[in-house]
Amino acid sequence: MIQFPPGTYRHATDRWGSFKRQCATLPEGALAVVDRTVARLHPQVIKSLEARKPRAIIQLTGGESAKSFKALEQVLVAGLSMPRSGTLIAIGGGTIGDVSTVAAHLLKRGVRLVQVPTTLLAAVDSSLGGKGAVDITVRGRVVKNPVGVFHYAEEAWLCPEFFASLSDTQLREGSLEAWKMVASLDEELFLSYSRRAPALERMVKDARRLKESVCAQDPYELQGLRRVLNFGHTFGHVLESVSRFQLSHGDAVGLGMLCALDVGRAMGITPDEVAWQVEDALHQGPGVLGRERTADLLARAKLKDVSALLSADKKAGSAGELRMILITDVGKAVVRDVSEDVWRALWPAWTQGVRP
Ligand SMILES: NC(=O)c1ccc[n+]([C@@H]2O[C@H](COP(=O)([O-])OP(=O)(O)OC[C@H]3O[C@@H](n4cnc5c(N)ncnc54)[C@H](O)[C@@H]3O)[C@@H](O)[C@H]2O)c1
Ligand SMILES: [Zn+2]
Known part of the structure; x- marks a missing residue:
């Protein structure tokens, strides 16, 4: 049987339930990228991740600034020792999802991606469809999404408790x-x-x-x-x-x-x-x-x-x-x-x- 590499098109499995419960299925040694605000508002996120002995937990400030080469490099450096069979889990809104998708595509030419959308926009749209991108600043102006990839998530975890803290x-x-x-x-x-x-x-x-x-x-x-x-x-x-x-x-x-x-x-x-x-x-x-x-x-x-x-x-x-x-x-x-x-x-x- 032909094996498809991680990130190629597949119908992502949507799993509904609390983050704590879903996190129990996360393979050990995963690389986690977490929106800093989400980590602060939902302290169980870091606790549940830590229980799974992750390789690293990178916290990024959500917002367009997360879609920078600097943030991307930070994630890539943390994932350097990851095997190709490893998992990258992105927990945040569309900006965290987008930069993490690029990182998952580049690390070891593609590792498994799990998306955990924490904004409604990410849940209805950006965490699905395989697109990830970072922005480039040219002469002080932000050009959105010129550098991007297609890399499909294998799973999306939809955890209703995150939507409760949205304005x-x-x-x-x-x-x-x-x-x-x-x-x-x-x-x-x-x-x-x-x-x-x-x-x-x-x-x-x-x-x-x-x-x-x-x-x-x-x-x-x-x-x-x-x-x-x-x-x-x-x-x-x-x-x-x-x-x-x-x-x-x-x-x-x-x-x-x-x-x-x-x-x-x-x-x-x-x-x-x-x-x-x-x-x-x-x-x-x-x-x-x-x-x-x-x-x-x-x-x-x-x-x-x-x-x-x-x-x-x-x-x-x-x-x-x-x-x-x-x-x-x-x-x-x-x-x-x-x-x-x-x-x-x-x-x-x-x-x-x-x-x-
Ligand atoms: N890849 C795609 O197909 C696709 C599709 C649509 C949009 N996008 C991208 O998505 C981005 C927008 O996504 P977004 O609106 O989620 O933005 P975002 O990631 O900037 O999140 C918005 C704000 O919500 C905060 N936040 C996140 N989760 C929270 C929670 N549970 N409670 C309280 N605050 C929370 C974040 O810290 C941030 O300040 C844009 O960069 C856009 O280009 C990508
Ligand atoms: Zn849109």
């Missing part, structure tokens, strides 16, 4: 990514969520199932099928960037979805009533920030800078055209090339904070 803002950011998948991929779930807000665990399970089904068809992003997961991300990234990353990724995606609905309407792809329905649901459900926030952010930006940001966007097509995910109906996403005239015509409304 309302952190919960909103994660919910917006989950709603992104539901609004663009699954009408039935969208209608059910709109009628009644889902329980947290339900939302995590649904989002993971949706993302997994997309990734399974295109595990290494070779066919472009995974693009549908980027609904709301084109203008979301612009807003994140013009805010100098003061606006969180989840909130930026929320506002980016409103922009994508406007673009869809302007191109005759998204019917008006669908756009209103999704926008209303994003307000009632996860609580997308208002259009005035988009206006505030864009007021600081120059059109030509936004244009440059969009052409640098990795979702641009080979001829440099803007390639966006738009919806034709609730739960139905399409990829469309968008000309600059279209979004420029929406600019006055966006900068006034009103619906075009």
